Amino acid sequence: MAVVLITGATRGIGFGCAKVCLARGWDVAVAGSGTERAVRAAEALADGGDGGRVMGLALPVQSRSAWGPGLDRIEAELGPIDALIANAGISPRRNGRKAPFAVEGDEEEWARTFAVNVDGAVEGCRQVARRMIARRAKGALLVTSSIAGQVGIPFVSSYYAASKSALLGFVRAAAYDLGEHGIRINAIAPGRIESDMVRESGAAVNEAVAAETALRRLGTPEELGEAAEFLISGRASFVSGACLNVTGGWVEV
Numbered sequence: 200m201a202v203v204l205i206t207g208a209t210r211g212i213g214f215g216c217a218k219v220c221l222a223r224g225w226d227v228a229v230a231g232s233g234t235e236r237a238v239r240a241a242e243a244l245a246d247g248g249d250g251g252r253v254m255g256l257a258l259p260v261q262s263r264s265a266w267g268p269g270l271d272r273i274e275a276e277l278g279p280i281d282a283l284i285a286n287a288g289i290s291p292r293r294n295g296r297k298a299p300f301a302v303e304g305d306e307e308e309w310a311r312t313f314a315v316n317v318d319g320a321v322e323g324c325r326q327v328a329r330r331m332i333a334r335r336a337k338g339a340l341l342v343t344s345s346i347a348g349q350v351g352i353p354f355v356s357s358y359y360a361a362s363k364s365a366l367l368g369f370v371r372a373a374a375y376d377l378g379e380h381g382i383r384i385n386a387i388a389p390g391r392i393e394s395d396m397v398r399e400s401g402a403a404v405n406e407a408v409a410a411e412t413a414l415r416r417l418g419t420p421e422e423l424g425e426a427a428e429f430l431i432s433g434r435a436s437f438v439s440g441a442c443l444n445v446t447g448g449w450v451e452v
Contacts, residue, residue, distance in 0.1 A: 200224065200251050200252070201226065201281040201282065202225065202226045202227075202228065202273070202277045202278050202279065202280050202281050203220050203225045203226070203228070203280070203281065203282040203283070203284060204228040204230060204270075204273060204282070204284070204323075204327065205227060205229060205230065205283075205286055206230045206231075206258060206283075206284070206286050206287040206319070206320075206323060207230070207231065207260075207288060207343075208227075208229040208231060208237075208240060208284075208286065209229065209237055209239070209240040210240070210394070210395060211392070211394030211396065211420055212286060212389060212392055212394055212420050212423050212424075213284070213287070213420075214229075214240060214244075214420060215392075215419065215420020215422075215423055215424040216284050216286065216420070216423065216424040217229050217240070217244055217253070217424075218244060218420075218421060218424060219421055219424030219425055219427070220250075220251075220424070220431075221244055221247070221250040221251055221253060222250050223428050224250045224251055225251050225282075226251040226252040226253070226277045226278070227251065227252070228253075228254050228255075228273045228276075228277060229241045229244065229253060229255045229256070230256055230257070230258035230260075230269065230287070231255070231257060231258070232258075232259050232287075233257050234255070234257040237255035237256055237257055237258075238256075239255070240255055241253045241255030242255070254273070254277060256272055256273070257269075260285070260287045260315060260319025260320070260323060261311075261314040261315050261318060261319045263322055266322060267326065270326060270327065270330065274330075279331075279336065280330065280331075281336070281338050282338055282340070282341070283323055283324060283338075283339075283340050284342075284343070284427055284431065285320035285323045285324060285341065285342045285343065286343040287315060287316075287319055287320070288315060288343060288359075288362075288363075289311070289312060289315050289316065289359075290355070290356060290358070290359040291305075291308040291311070291312055291356060291358055291359070292356075292399060309358050312359060313358075313361075313362050313365075316363065316365075317362050317365050317366060320342045320343075320369075324340045324373065324384065327340065328377055328380075328382055331380070332380050336381075337380075337381035337382060337383075338381075338382050339382070339383045339384070339385075339430065339432075339435075340373075340377070340382065340383070340384040340385075341384070341385050341387060341430050341431050342366050342369070342370060342386050342387075343366075343386070343427075344363045344367055344370075344386040344387065344388045344442060345359070345360075345363040345388055345389060346388050346389065346390045346444060346446050346449065346450060346451075347359060347360045347363055348360060348362075348364035348365075348366065348367055348388065349367070349388065349444075350450050352450070354404055363388075366386055367386055367442055370384055370385060370386045370440060370441075370442065373440075374439045374440030375440070377439075383435070383436075384439060384440065385430045385435070385438060385439060385441050385442065385443065386441070386442040386443070387423070387427055387430060387442070387443050387445060388442050388445065388446070389418065389423050389445050389446070390418060390444070390446025390447055390449040390450070391405065391408045391409070391418065391446070391447075391449060392417060392418045392419065392422075393418065393419055394420060397417070405417060412446070412447045412448055413447060413448020413449070413451075414447040414448055416447065417447070418445065418446075418447055422445065426445045
């Protein structure tokens with residue numbers, strides 16, 4: 200049974216990815232910023248009765264020192280990690296609206312966004328890849344970018360957009376570094392997916408986006424999960440350094 204670690208998996212897109220991976224037979228490590236929420240999410244997934252084993256653990260991705268013990272625990276309970284979905288991310292907001300950059304910009308918010316969205320994903324990929332290389336195993340890494348990293352969206356903060364764009368450059372370059380070891384790395388770029396983060400924008404914004412989307416609706420976490428599971432699976436064995444947009448046709452047609 201293959202093992203996948205999914206960060207930011209206690210809700211939303213990450214939880215949807217975990218649900219799909221379990222149904223496809225993966226053993227899943229559900230990681231969140233706190234133990235209680237991660238364990239609750241793992242229990243909810245296990246109650247569904249689908250597929251493989253599932254465990255929950257706290258893994259604050261921005262803490263470099265947390266990765267080693269976290270990976271050790273996963274390997275002890277589930278076995279060597281075959282895939283990583285680096286999904287954890289934040290988008291700073293002020294009074295329910297996007298955090299501004301120019302006049303009211305906050306360098307601490309900027310640094311925190313990059314620490315979680317970029318540094319956390321890169322460190323996770325680095326540490327998981329090192330373990331794959333040490334055991335001479337092929338594997339797959341996937342980072343969650345965003346369509347906001349490719350096009351300008353008025354209600355998305357520059358903090359978030361810049362961090363998600365940075366991940367795309369990382370994936371393209373890292374594909375060459377990892378390819379010689381038989382390790383694939385890709386990105387997935389969600390459009391408007393139903394989640395707590397998206398709901399914070401308000402119903403009016405999301406209804407307007409749905410009207411502008413080719414499929415005339417928002418996506419679901421499970422639909423994003425289906426695409427993510429494909430990219431880490433053997434069915435995508437010749438896909439690396441790529442970004443798959445999962446947007447329902449929003450800002451693309």
